[in-house]
Amino acid sequence: MAPVTNGRVLFNAIPEGFPVPGETTVYDTSETIDIETVALNGGFVLKTLELSVDPYMRGRMREPSKKSYSDPFFIGKPLNGYGVGVVIRSENAEVQVGDHLYGILEHQHYSIRKDLSGLEKIQNPDKLPWSAYIGVLGMPGKTAYMAWKEYSHAKKGEVAFVSTGAGPVGSLVIQLAKRDGLKVIASAGSDEKVKFMKEIGADVAFNYKTTKTAEVLEKEGPIDIFWDNVGGETLDAALEAANNYGRFIECGMISGYNNGHSTGIKNLFHVVAKSLTISGFIIFRLEAKYREEFYKVLPPLVASGEIKYSEDVYNGLDKVGDVILAVQKGTNKAKAVVHVADE
Amino acid sequence: MAPVTNGRVLFNAIPEGFPVPGETTVYDTSETIDIETVALNGGFVLKTLELSVDPYMRGRMREPSKKSYSDPFFIGKPLNGYGVGVVIRSENAEVQVGDHLYGILEHQHYSIRKDLSGLEKIQNPDKLPWSAYIGVLGMPGKTAYMAWKEYSHAKKGEVAFVSTGAGPVGSLVIQLAKRDGLKVIASAGSDEKVKFMKEIGADVAFNYKTTKTAEVLEKEGPIDIFWDNVGGETLDAALEAANNYGRFIECGMISGYNNGHSTGIKNLFHVVAKSLTISGFIIFRLEAKYREEFYKVLPPLVASGEIKYSEDVYNGLDKVGDVILAVQKGTNKAKAVVHVADE
Numbered sequence: 001m002a003p004v005t006n007g008r009v010l011f012n013a014i015p016e017g018f019p020v021p022g023e024t025t026v027y028d029t030s031e032t033i034d035i036e037t038v039a040l041n042g043g044f045v046l047k048t049l050e051l052s053v054d055p056y057m058r059g060r061m062r063e064p065s066k067k068s069y070s071d072p073f074f075i076g077k078p079l080n081g082y083g084v085g086v087v088i089r090s091e092n093a094e095v096q097v098g099d100h101l102y103g104i105l106e107h108q109h110y111s112i113r114k115d116l117s118g119l120e121k122i123q124n125p126d127k128l129p130w131s132a133y134i135g136v137l138g139m140p141g142k143t144a145y146m147a148w149k150e151y152s153h154a155k156k157g158e159v160a161f162v163s164t165g166a167g168p169v170g171s172l173v174i175q176l177a178k179r180d181g182l183k184v185i186a187s188a189g190s191d192e193k194v195k196f197m198k199e200i201g202a203d204v205a206f207n208y209k210t211t212k213t214a215e216v217l218e219k220e221g222p223i224d225i226f227w228d229n230v231g232g233e234t235l236d237a238a239l240e241a242a243n244n245y246g247r248f249i250e251c252g253m254i255s256g257y258n259n260g261h262s263t264g265i266k267n268l269f270h271v272v273a274k275s276l277t278i279s280g281f282i283i284f285r286l287e288a289k290y291r292e293e294f295y296k297v298l299p300p301l302v303a304s305g306e307i308k309y310s311e312d313v314y315n316g317l318d319k320v321g322d323v324i325l326a327v328q329k330g331t332n333k334a335k336a337v338v339h340v341a342d343e
Numbered sequence: 344m345a346p347v348t349n350g351r352v353l354f355n356a357i358p359e360g361f362p363v364p365g366e367t368t369v370y371d372t373s374e375t376i377d378i379e380t381v382a383l384n385g386g387f388v389l390k391t392l393e394l395s396v397d398p399y400m401r402g403r404m405r406e407p408s409k410k411s412y413s414d415p416f417f418i419g420k421p422l423n424g425y426g427v428g429v430v431i432r433s434e435n436a437e438v439q440v441g442d443h444l445y446g447i448l449e450h451q452h453y454s455i456r457k458d459l460s461g462l463e464k465i466q467n468p469d470k471l472p473w474s475a476y477i478g479v480l481g482m483p484g485k486t487a488y489m490a491w492k493e494y495s496h497a498k499k500g501e502v503a504f505v506s507t508g509a510g511p512v513g514s515l516v517i518q519l520a521k522r523d524g525l526k527v528i529a530s531a532g533s534d535e536k537v538k539f540m541k542e543i544g545a546d547v548a549f550n551y552k553t554t555k556t557a558e559v560l561e562k563e564g565p566i567d568i569f570w571d572n573v574g575g576e577t578l579d580a581a582l583e584a585a586n587n588y589g590r591f592i593e594c595g596m597i598s599g600y601n602n603g604h605s606t607g608i609k610n611l612f613h614v615v616a617k618s619l620t621i622s623g624f625i626i627f628r629l630e631a632k633y634r635e636e637f638y639k640v641l642p643p644l645v646a647s648g649e650i651k652y653s654e655d656v657y658n659g660l661d662k663v664g665d666v667i668l669a670v671q672k673g674t675n676k677a678k679a680v681v682h683v684a685d686e
Contacts, residue, residue, distance in 0.1 A: 059616075068616055069587070069616050069617065069618070231611065231612060231615075235611075244412070245628075250614045250615045251615070252615055253611070253612045253615055263607070264606070264607015264608055264609045265607055265608045265609075265611050266607045266608075268574065268578075268596070268608050268611070269574060269596045270623075271593045271621060271623035272593045272594070272595055272596055272623045273402075273411055273412050273623070274412065274623065275412070275623045275624050275625045275628065276621075276623045277620070277621070277622050277623065278614060278619075278620070278621035278622075279620050279621075280613075280614035280615045280616070280617065280618045280619045280620070281618050282618045285588075285618065
């Protein structure tokens with residue numbers, strides 16, 4: 001087999017505000033790979049099938065000297081992130097051709113890996129689409145499931161407010177909250193997303209671009225639980241509408257990712273006045289406690305359709321830069337998936 | 344016995360910024376009481392000995408229609424707050440002349456009470472000054488002890504930062520943190536307070552008016568626990584200096600009490616990035632869990648001098664308005680106590 005192009009998405013410049021496709025990231029086709037002859041040194045060739053694009057990736061586009069919970073990207077190197085690949089050649093006895101692996105993948109068509117570090121085999125007995133394993137059954141799904149279990153202290157009849165409720169995390173949170181018997185208020189940035197949130201069970205769903213969050217919460221609250229993906233004004237509105245002893249689960253603050261968090265939070269004094277608890281978390285820390293339960297409980301619910309999910313699939317590795325921007329701006333319709341290749 | 348003046352501190356006007364003695368509160372001497380003949384209807388006469396003035400009282404000086412965790416004061420009525428009184432006449436079989444009672448007292452020399460509602464008898468076997476029961480052994484002491492037990496998750500060798508560390512709450516927190524084996528950084532607003540904080544064990548004590556909090560924390564941190572009494576810029580500095588998995592105990596945000604919390608908190612995104620937990624609390628909610636332990640553990644430690652406390656005593660009920668202002672401005676030297684009368 002002749003060498004083929006090994007397309008890569010390279011980190012090219014640190015964005016100042018929003019990332020700019022073609023500038024902050026570039027799609028590069030200068031490398032080739034001969035899959036049958038390339039030296040593996042005991043490793044294996046992983047062919048990338050599906051890549052996940054998530055909000056937290058903006059935080060990795062920074063000066064490497066700045067510390068954060070996630071590793072930085074490096075200028076001139078490929079991006080990397082959650083993905084699913086299939087093994088197409090192997091010299092490693094633990095890894096067979098045809099194995100499907102989930103974990104952190106380089107943003108390139110083919111990668112040579114030494115071993116299973118950072119990867120795990122997917123069994124997929126329910127024959128779900130592989131993309132499900134980077135969404136509802138991947139990091140976003142784990143984020144929703146594990147943090148809801150750990151921090152919500154949900155009680156039947158309480159009220160939850162879920163921001164970015166049409167996303168892969170928020171949409172699972174809505175469904176978990178409904179299964180726990182809560183009233184769910186959910187917000188997103190388009191009417192199409194509002195429709196989806198109602199389909200998956202939100203009692204009150206609204207478009208925050210056309211309806212004021214504070215007004216909805218005043219009418220439908222007070223809220224006992226706030227699932228925060230956005231921060232900023234939405235967080236201020238939730239603080240104002242919080243019930244005594246409310247729980248705020250801080251999953252993300254995307255509203256500040258591209259403007260340096262210049263909006264100060266003015267209503268934080270409600271934390272004292274209303275005895276609120278605000279929990280930030282990193283999902284890795286909850287994995288050990290909930291991993292087994294997650295993979296036992298969730299795939300069958302997804303397979304049976306009891307838990308629904310939605311994807312916005314973009315075809316081709318060259319689309320990654322556009323998808324990163326779409327996710328930061330919220331113009332993607334649902335969980336952003338880049339379909340890199342068929343098997 | 345002839346009637347005597349029953350001096351009262353009346354709430355007179357809702358302050359816009361800082362309270363103004365003589366305007367927002369007035370000392371009134373228009374009432375008299377004849378202690379021996381006044382009708383008790385089965386109740387008793389309580390003579391006020393000591394009154395506590397605390398930061399939270401500013402929040403009670405509001406439009407009664409505004410909801411909050413504390414009851415509002417009412418225009419034309421006496422203030423009320425924690426205090427200690429002695430029973431000087433009684434028709435209630437549960438209450439004997441000479442009993443000392445702790446609880447919410449009207450800000451007046453003599454009160455007629457029906458029963459023990461809102462009050463409890465103090466035994467005081469260690470013969471501590473009665474004022475201790477509105478400070479280190481009263482609400483401030485309970486606040487420090489119970490919330491530290493509940494929320495700090497302190498581990499030996501960790502670093503705690505305590506704001507308003509010379510106050511009745513902060514100074515006990517410093518000592519509890521040292522007893523748990525932590526390194527303690529403490530701030531206050533005068534060199535005299537800094538000296539006191541060092542005396543009670545703070546490893547690093549500084550005057551936030553002359554030394555930048557952010558610089559101290561950068562040098563001495565990162566911090567695992569922040570005991571927040573102030574909010575505002577101090578909270579922002581603590582968020583910046585927080586260690587991963589840091590715990591923020593939100594006891595108060597006095598920096599915003601007199602300016603409508605106009606300073607927005609800019610560094611809240613660290614809650615996500617560093618997996619912080621921020622706990623607001625109301626002490627009443629922890630009472631049931633820790634009350635018995637508190638009264639068993641703390642009085643002997645205070646009596647033996649192992650736990651130290653400091654008071655700034657003002658003599659005379661007519662001083663209450665001035666003391667409220669001093670506490671809001673932080674010009675009091677230590678726990679503010681109004682000594683109303685000797686026994």
